[in-house]
Amino acid sequence: MGGRILLQWEQNRDNAPDPLTVDLYTGGPAPDEGLEEVVFYQVPYTPSTQDVDARLDMIARMPSLRVVQLLSAGYEHVLPLLPDHVTLCNGRGLHDAGTAEHALALILASQRELPRWALAQKEDRWEPVVLRSLADRRVMIIGHGSIGRAIERRLLPFETEIVRVASRARPGVHGIDELHGLLPGTDVVVLVTPLTETTRGLFGAAELALLPDDALVVNVGRGAVLDTEALLAERGRVRAALDVTDPEPPPAGHPLWRAPGVFLTPHVAGGSASFYPRAKAFMDAQLARWAAGEDLANVVRRGAHRDR
Amino acid sequence: MGGRILLQWEQNRDNAPDPLTVDLYTGGPAPDEGLEEVVFYQVPYTPSTQDVDARLDMIARMPSLRVVQLLSAGYEHVLPLLPDHVTLCNGRGLHDAGTAEHALALILASQRELPRWALAQKEDRWEPVVLRSLADRRVMIIGHGSIGRAIERRLLPFETEIVRVASRARPGVHGIDELHGLLPGTDVVVLVTPLTETTRGLFGAAELALLPDDALVVNVGRGAVLDTEALLAERGRVRAALDVTDPEPPPAGHPLWRAPGVFLTPHVAGGSASFYPRAKAFMDAQLARWAAGEDLANVVRRGAHRDR
Numbered sequence: 001m002g003g004r005i006l007l008q009w010e011q012n013r014d015n016a017p018d019p020l021t022v023d024l025y026t027g028g029p030a031p032d033e034g035l036e037e038v039v040f041y042q043v044p045y046t047p048s049t050q051d052v053d054a055r056l057d058m059i060a061r062m063p064s065l066r067v068v069q070l071l072s073a074g075y076e077h078v079l080p081l082l083p084d085h086v087t088l089c090n091g092r093g094l095h096d097a098g099t100a101e102h103a104l105a106l107i108l109a110s111q112r113e114l115p116r117w118a119l120a121q122k123e124d125r126w127e128p129v130v131l132r133s134l135a136d137r138r139v140m141i142i143g144h145g146s147i148g149r150a151i152e153r154r155l156l157p158f159e160t161e162i163v164r165v166a167s168r169a170r171p172g173v174h175g176i177d178e179l180h181g182l183l184p185g186t187d188v189v190v191l192v193t194p195l196t197e198t199t200r201g202l203f204g205a206a207e208l209a210l211l212p213d214d215a216l217v218v219n220v221g222r223g224a225v226l227d228t229e230a231l232l233a234e235r236g237r238v239r240a241a242l243d244v245t246d247p248e249p250p251p252a253g254h255p256l257w258r259a260p261g262v263f264l265t266p267h268v269a270g271g272s273a274s275f276y277p278r279a280k281a282f283m284d285a286q287l288a289r290w291a292a293g294e295d296l297a298n299v300v301r302r303g304a305h306r307d308r
Numbered sequence: 309m310g311g312r313i314l315l316q317w318e319q320n321r322d323n324a325p326d327p328l329t330v331d332l333y334t335g336g337p338a339p340d341e342g343l344e345e346v347v348f349y350q351v352p353y354t355p356s357t358q359d360v361d362a363r364l365d366m367i368a369r370m371p372s373l374r375v376v377q378l379l380s381a382g383y384e385h386v387l388p389l390l391p392d393h394v395t396l397c398n399g400r401g402l403h404d405a406g407t408a409e410h411a412l413a414l415i416l417a418s419q420r421e422l423p424r425w426a427l428a429q430k431e432d433r434w435e436p437v438v439l440r441s442l443a444d445r446r447v448m449i450i451g452h453g454s455i456g457r458a459i460e461r462r463l464l465p466f467e468t469e470i471v472r473v474a475s476r477a478r479p480g481v482h483g484i485d486e487l488h489g490l491l492p493g494t495d496v497v498v499l500v501t502p503l504t505e506t507t508r509g510l511f512g513a514a515e516l517a518l519l520p521d522d523a524l525v526v527n528v529g530r531g532a533v534l535d536t537e538a539l540l541a542e543r544g545r546v547r548a549a550l551d552v553t554d555p556e557p558p559p560a561g562h563p564l565w566r567a568p569g570v571f572l573t574p575h576v577a578g579g580s581a582s583f584y585p586r587a588k589a590f591m592d593a594q595l596a597r598w599a600a601g602e603d604l605a606n607v608v609r610r611g612a613h614r615d616r
Contacts, residue, residue, distance in 0.1 A: 105416035118423035126557035133582035135405040249434035274441035
């Protein structure tokens with residue numbers, strides 16, 4: 001039970017079980033002293049990612065460290081920084097509600113042409129057209145982890161047909177090896193996979209070519225899962241709504257900004273308002289588990305020694 | 309079984325039971341002859357409403373008429389044109405999927421600031437902020453007919469709390485007389501009522517004032533249910549996403565076009581792609597009922613004599 005805990009929110013410090021010694025670190029310059037006593041480090045999660053490297057570099061100055069707790073879903077970038085004996089936990093589930101509702105927002109925005117209406121409003125133009133519907137469309141979700149399932153739950157009442165694709169087939173879920181056969185009948189593809197060497201460029205020229213005219217690709221996973229050059233080469237035949245891009249952000253003047261049928265939002269799916277109460281409640285529970293010597297939740301890599 | 313049937317889609321003519329005499333009328337100038345034999349008139353439903361008066365004026369030239377079939381949900385404007393013995397049917401249910409998904413699109417667009425991103429994209433700007441969520445919000449649906457229930461079904465998986473309000477209280481639904489007590493805890497209000505003398509101006513200065521800061525009012529019912537002047541007087545304290553307006557359309561230069569926190573779409577919720585297959589299937593079934601002498605569906609006013 002000895003050692004310091006470093007985390008970012010007062011609520012978690014105030015709710016921490018009595019034996020724990022908790023200090024706040026909300027980002028910015030590393031604390032001057034005491035890092036050598038830190039056993040549990042919750043890396044600050046903030047809208048700004050400006051000093052993200054500094055927050056992770058601190059790990060090298062924590063010889064007593066047992067647990068690194070991230071609040072993001074992605075964790076691959078932290079693995080190379082961790083000594084073997086340190087356990088890594090992530091923020092799986094905390095971004096599901098925000099990311100899933102953003103995915104629905106992007107799908108509906110594209111089908112109902114909301115960007116068109118936002119621009120028309122700037123010019124006092126009221127020019128109705130017959131819109132696409134989401135109803136009756138076949139929607140494929142590629143990636144069936146907790147966010148993919150959260151998207152599916154929200155899609156179900158929209159009178160759509162849902163096709164699930166994951167790396168390996170299981171009951172009710174197609175394997176990625178079946179992808180090409182499924183694409184010709186698909187109206188909307190939602191990409192929600194992590195970025196790995198397997199998923200990089202997963203959706204490229206061949207996959208886009210198999211989609212019918214006017215299909216929509218939505219990406220709320222990682223930008224490099226979709227091949228940007230291949231999308232641009234479609235010249236609007238396939239539409240896209242992207243919260244993540246490759247490169248990210250697209251530099252000013254990059255053709256993605258002006259590509260026909262492409263709608264961009266600036267990586268705002270996760271980390272929205274619903275994240276904060278969920279993350280704070282998770283940290284309260286995680287600290288209670290730590291204090292009680294119980295197994296931690298959301299372990300993505302277990303340290304070579306025991307947790308504590 | 310004698311007499312002509314006038315309707316707009318070839319599918320319905322081709323599928324009509326044998327004894328029926330069916331002609332097509334898709335809008336535009338009235339047919340030169342044969343109107344005196346028309347017993348069943350499906351008023352053409354088209355994206356353009358240019359010659360809508362002419363389509364209804366034809367009713368006065370149909371002395372054999374027994375049934376007028378509208379494919380819109382609203383029907384009040386037709387009642388004064390109908391002789392007592394004519395039965396009126398409407399398009400209840402046919403617009404539910406389109407209108408409900410547009411309501412969700414407007415809610416999500418406002419919470420996730422999609423108009424902001426559409427305008428930022430025009431200027432190559434990638435400037436993420438922490439967004440509102442729909443999750444954890446309390447959403448009130450005012451109007452609990454078939455479209456209101458379709459909106460509710462789509463909202464349920466979004467981790468929201470739903471409050472139902474209708475003209476009269478019933479189990480699980482608040483009466484409109486309870487409205488003022490419910491508004492202070494409400495984050496999102498969806499208006500989906502028909503326009504009647506009771507609902508005109510239903511949501512005005514008093515109701516807006518009871519909403520918390522940053523609340524959202526969505527209108528997919530009829531424009532005049534929301535008091536435009538009262539909304540403008542809020543100066544963005546309460547946000548709005550409106551598919552219907554008063555006046556509709558707002559003339560160029562009208563303050564609604566530039567009101568802070570107000571997003572407009574040009575009355576495109578219903579009549580979208582999902583309407584057409586539903587409407588054609590409904591008409592096939594309605595003609596089969598007519599041919600068999602069965603009760604018609606969606607009767608909103610029964611003729612003073614029997615249907616046929």
